[in-house]
Amino acid sequence: MVIQSVDSETEYPPIFEADADDIADDIAGDYFAQQTIWDISKLSNTTYHAxxxxxxxIEDFMEDLAITYPGIVQFDYIGHTGEGREMLAMRLSKPTSLNLTGEDAHASNVRKMGFVITGAQHAREWIATSTALYLAHSLLADSAEDFALSSWLDYFDFYIIPVPNPDGYVYTWENDRLWYKNRQNIGPAEKCTGIDMNRNWGYKWKAESRLPSISNATDEFALSRPGKGVDADPCSTWYPGHxxxxxxxxxxxxxxxxxxPNLSAFIDLRSYGQMLSIPFSHSCKKTPKDAEDQLEAALRAVNAxxxxxxxxxxxxxxxxxLYRASGNVVDYMYKKAGIKYAYSVHLRDTGTYGFNLPAEWIRPVGEETAAMINSIMGFITKIKRTPPLS
Structure with missing residues (x-):
């Protein structure tokens, strides 16, 4: 079996699931056999989120979650990167423990809904990946803990991709902290490396866009002044690909x-700017048909x-x-994947630290993002007795 690629010129191996016993040797060899230094039995006191x-x-932490919470966490291998690294998604799911009747049964549509969360497409946005991992932990932690979301696993299955850009992420650790794109080889005639993943999605790809027109490409939030159209220069930070x-x-x-199946919500975690955004990215003139519901859910979420x-x-x-940009993941998820509640979330801060957000902010950013997710799920399900958060 081969899953047909969205890019019709390429075929990729089938996606498959692996449990905690299988994945240790496949992800990082002997590394997972080492003793970890963090206790993840509780969300509130683990040092990992510090x-x-x-x-x-990160892969070690994901494996530890699977071992600590057996039967809930599975791993999906979803393909390889340009440099050959394996891409992983975490699937958090359990049989519902609810005996739904009446209004609650109607509200939840009985069938569990799907919720997708992605971490940093842009390699330098470390807080996005850290927050995706915090959310995964919060969905597994004891529901009595502050900011735990595990009660929602009765209503939703979660699919979390903490590191959508593994090659770029590794490059930010080993070479250039502010690297933005992936690390694929563009072609033998090109001297530059990488594609802006968030301009390469197949909805309104390379439509009329405005590129930021200031020279300092490290400050995305400040890049608000319109420049020329989509940049065809492979050396550009915003190169959308061929x-x-x-x-x-x-x-x-x-x-x-x-x-x-049955996807209801999508969150693309980014940094920075403290913005919760609905589609569209490719046009400032078009409004989603679901904008009223999307904005109402967003308003409640930012209050949370x-x-x-x-x-x-x-x-x-x-x-x-932000600015007009084509080929964006949120536009794709809304229009092509049919996910009604599709959002981009630019996390803290508003520019003081930017992409170099201090590590001591990881936990509070994770906590407030958990509060946001809790609010969005409550709005989607329309269930009045939502799990409490402190």
């Missing part, structure tokens, strides 16, 4: 999404964020809040 981690420690889904990581995720730690987020369309 620091950023290189890729092998064709949609050219980035193998984008193609792998798109293929994976096609296999997932503020209640957690006082952090203020703004809401609006991606185009209005």
């Amino acid at each position: 620091d950023y981690h290189p890729l092998h420690e 064709r949609p889904f050219e980035a193998p990581e984008v193609n792998n995720i798109a293929n994976y999404i096609q296999t997932l 964020i503020k209640q957690a730690h006082g952090t203020v987020f703004t809401i609006g369309s991606l185009c209005e809040q």
Whole structure:
């Protein structure tokens, strides 16, 4: 069996699941046999969320979650990167323990819904990956803990891709902390490396866009002044590729999404700017037909964020809040994957630290993002008795 690639020129091996017993040797060899230094039995006291981690420690943490919470965590291998690394998604699922009747049964549609979360497509946005891992932990922790989301596993199955850009992420640790794109070889005639993954999705790819027009390419939030159209220069930070889904990581995720049932929500975690954004990115003139529901859910979510730690987020369309850009993942997930509640979330801060957010902020960012997720799920299900968060 071969899953047909979204990029019709390429075929990839089938996606398959692996349990905790199988994955140890496949991800990082003997590394997983080593004793870990963090206790993850509780969300509140683990030291893991006190620091950023290189890729092998992220994979170690994911494996530890599977061992600590058996029967809930599975791993999906979803393809290879340009440099040959394996891409992993965490599947968090359990049989519902609810005996749903009446209004609650109707509200939940009985069938569990799917919720997808992606970490940093842009390699330098470390807080996005750290937050995706915090959310995975919060979905497994004891429901009595503050900011735990595990009660929602009765209503949702979660699919979390903490590191959508493994090659780029490793490069930010070993070479250039502010590297943005993936690390694929563009072609023998090109001297530059990488594609902007978040301009390579196959909806309105390379449509009319505005590129930021300031020279300092390290400050995405400040890049709001329009420049020329889509940049065809492979050396550009915002290079969208020769064709949609050219980035193998984008193609792998798109293929994976096609296999997932009953998807209701998608969150693309990013940094920075403190913004919760709905589609569209490719146009500031078009409004999603579901914008009223999307914005109402977003308004409740940013209120939940503020209640957690006082952090203020703004809401609006991606185009209005950031800049016009085609080939965006949120536009694709809404229009092509049919996910109604598709959002981009630019996490803390608003520019003081930017992409170099101090590690001591990882936990509060994770906590307020858990509050946001809790609010969105409550809105989607319309269930009044939502799991409480402190």
